[in-house]
Amino acid sequence: MLVTGKKVIREFLLSPYQKLGAIYLARDLSPEKRGDIPHLARERKVPLREVSREDLKALSSGKDVRGGILATLPRFVTWDLEDLLQGRSQGDIYAVALDRVFDPQNLGAVVRSAFCFGASFLVIQKVRAAGITESVIRASAGTVARIPVVQVTNLARALDRMKEDGYWVYGAESRGGEDPERMDFSGKVIIVLGSEGEGMREGVRKRCDFFLRIPMVEEADSLNVSVAAGILFYNVYKKKVGKRGPSISR
Template sequence: MSQIVYGLHAVQSVLKHQSSSVIVLWYDKKRQDQRLQRLLTMAQDYQISCQPAARSQLDQKADSDRHQGIVIEVKEQQQLPLEDLLDTLSEPALLLILDGVTDPHNLGACLRTADAAGVHAVIYPKDKSAGLNATVRKVACGAAEVIPSYPVTNLARTLEQLKQRGIWIVGTAGEAEQEIYDMDLTGPMALVMGAEGDGMRRLTRESCDYLAKLPMAGTVSSLNVSVATGVCLFEMVRQRR
């Protein structure tokens, strides 16, 4: 199977980290700027076929007009099973679990934040969740190609397996009694963020060891999931430094 990736940052990340997966590259034949030329030179160094195309053709291939003049087709890459990845860690695990985030822009933003925070892997359910599509990759600005992501069939079962490995599960919920800033987040941890609007599902909530909330001083009752993810992850980073 193959996927479409578009946008300067996303394509650059694929060329840098997964060049062997690229089947073909298409570029806007009218675009002559240095940023695009650098990517074409990079692709040619890897002996990747670079084909000029009209902008309308790129719109069609990307199913979007936000491709910035470059589109690639890539083969799906195999990655380490999650269990094997955890075995390779030389520091306490830091995982991000997204319970049903359906907006690809939010998923992409969460991946970008997770990469910046040094998260070891992102886990999300296969069903009723955004997948790793071209929009997600574009918004993630290259993070989707470097951070391991695992769509799982049964999220509650996966959480139990993580707990058996000594990883503490911290879920976020507005009604939690503890604030995230009052918790010890220095050990092996998995942070669970709920879906837009609905929050965590019941089975996910019941699988958490702890629930945490962010203090909300204003009139709004909650933050966008990608913003809340950033706040929580970087509190974990701060405590681990």
């Protein structure tokens, strides 16, 4: 995969979870526009190569490189759920799970909100859902590199495993459920959001301990999944920050 844009590449260089293959800079790129990319690349031992604008365009496979920088990503590293649960057995944790979110832009926007509001990790499906692609990386503004991503074959089974580990499962619903402002969100929590059109599947709904509903005017049908995600994650973050101080466990 190719990663473009200084901000996005910087997120990957700051990530403890992902490793870029190499970074290519246009030779005429000013020090101001390079920012701290060269310094971070040296720290992470990522090769940094200066090339002409023509060579940069050729490397980009037609992508927009007007910013004068691109990077290669040999593979996006995903996590095993068991390993992640063992490493996060304690703390006031919350995670996010997505059930059949197909649109890469929505997935990227959800990831960005999850990172900004302190989610510890993200669970997505391996099939019949959007995966981590260049489009998702761009839509997340690179923050997908800053949060562990778990891909599972069976989301309902993964939720069962998390419940065994002490997680409370909160499902987002467009109708019915509790106002998130009234919820406590104490302990280990996972927020589940369903697909853009159909919501959660029945097998996933059955694993939920609580349902959340964002209050809206009666005439409104539902919110875009990424908008709903931002509102819900903010509510969880507020409750957990209020208990633990300025940050929560990642």
